[in-house]
Amino acid sequence: MDKITLLQTFVVAANEGSFTRAANRLNTSNQLISKYVAQLEKHLDVRLFNRTTRKIHLTEAGQQCLLHANNILESVNDMESQLGLLHTQAKGVLHVSAPVSFSTLHLSAALAAFQNAHPNISVNLQLNDRKVDVVDEGLDVALRAGHLASSALVAKKITTIKLALCASPAYLQRYGTPTHPSQLRPEHYLEYAYVNYDNDKSELLKALKANAQKVPPKLIANNGEVLTDVAKQSDGYVLQPTFITGEAVKRGELVAILKDYVPQAISLYAVYPHRKLVSNKLRVFIDFISNYFEDTPYWDE
Structure with missing residues (x-):
């Protein structure tokens, strides 16, 4: 039996002055109240009550135990209230x-x-x-x-996050607009360091992976904004989420290319x-x- 239940039973019995009234209060049996009190006495190795046929009286140890038990149960109630408040209120x-x-x-x-x-x-x-x-x-x-x-x-x-392969108008004017991933120049690729080529089987990612194995990308960085800014300077092409490239495309600083080959969102x-x-x-x-x-x-x- 958990100690909190033993303490709760002891406090009710002490307040009622009778195991029978405590049993009625807790909707249980007189024998179970007596059993719980006996378990608590055994655990504490003290006698908590002096018993007569009709009444029970706290011993000196029982009076001390009652003070501590009330403090413990009050702290438990406070804890439950505070945790319940955290669960029900957004704070x-x-x-x-x-x-x-x-x-x-x-x-x-x-x-x-x-x-x-x-x-x-x-x-x-x-x-x-x-x-x-x-x-x-x-x-x-x-x-x-x-x-x-x-x-x-x-x-x-x-x-949902869509991806876009982008290059600047000046880059496309100089090197031409590719119509197939095989036409991409691997030496101009601006690669995001955390890209995972294995999660998507698109033709574009296969081409980028194959190209990266042949020729090192022009730039590898772990920040998509940096790569996108470099691409705006006519320095290559970049595959990034539209939440990064979208505004540059709207302003005409970048052009989305190979839309039919871009990996799935x-x-x-x-x-x-x-x-x-x-x-x-x-x-x-x-x-x-x-x-x-x-x-x-x-x-x-």
């Missing part, structure tokens, strides 16, 4: 990991709107394009783009450890950003 610190470029270009505005709607939630945001360990790094949630491998983590789709997911034990602060965060970005995000409209 506390939310630890979030997110990709660098997506955060600087789009998530910052979403976070500002989120905190206006939920002022009692403080966000600790860590930006990193590597795959972080949500559990080991003490995170509540990680935003990840791509095709997720199966794991014990829970993943909820936030939005990927997704942005919120990845977190538990399905049942989700805090309210995390639940409202996921719901908010899902509604904010929607399945077709604003940068693709």
Whole structure:
């Protein structure tokens, strides 16, 4: 029997002054009350009650035990109330990991709107394009783009992310606009360091992989914004999400090419450890950003 139940039974018996009245109060049997008190006495190695045929009286040890038991049970009640409040109210610190470029270009505005709607939630945001360990790094949630491998983590789709192969108008004027991936010049490829060629079987990715094996790419970087800025300087072509390249394409600084060969769209997911034990602060965060970005995000409209 757990110690909290033993203490609760002891306190009721002490307050009622009778095992029989304590049994009626707790809707149980007189024998079970006596058994629980005996277990507590054995555990503490003291006698808590002096018993008569009709009444029970606290011993000196029992009086001391009653003071401690009341304090313990009050602390337990306070703990349950506080934890229940955290579960039902959106408050506390939310630890979030997110990709660098997506955060600087789009998530910052979403976070500002989120905190206006939920002022009692403080966000600790860590930006990193590597795959972080949500559990080991003490995170509540990680935003990840791509095709997720199966794991014990829970993943909820936030939005769709399209990819685009882009080059500047000046680059295309100088070298021509390719109509097939085989026409790409591998020495002009601006490669994202974390690209995974094995997750998609598109003809374009096969060509990029084959080209990279023949000739080193012009530039490899772990930041898509840097690669996109280099491409705008007429220095090569880049494969990046439209949330990075979209504005440059709209302004005419880049041109999307080989649209029929671009890999299939990927997704942005919120990845977190538990399905049942989700805090309210995390639940409202996921719901908010899902509604904010929607399945077709604003940068693709």
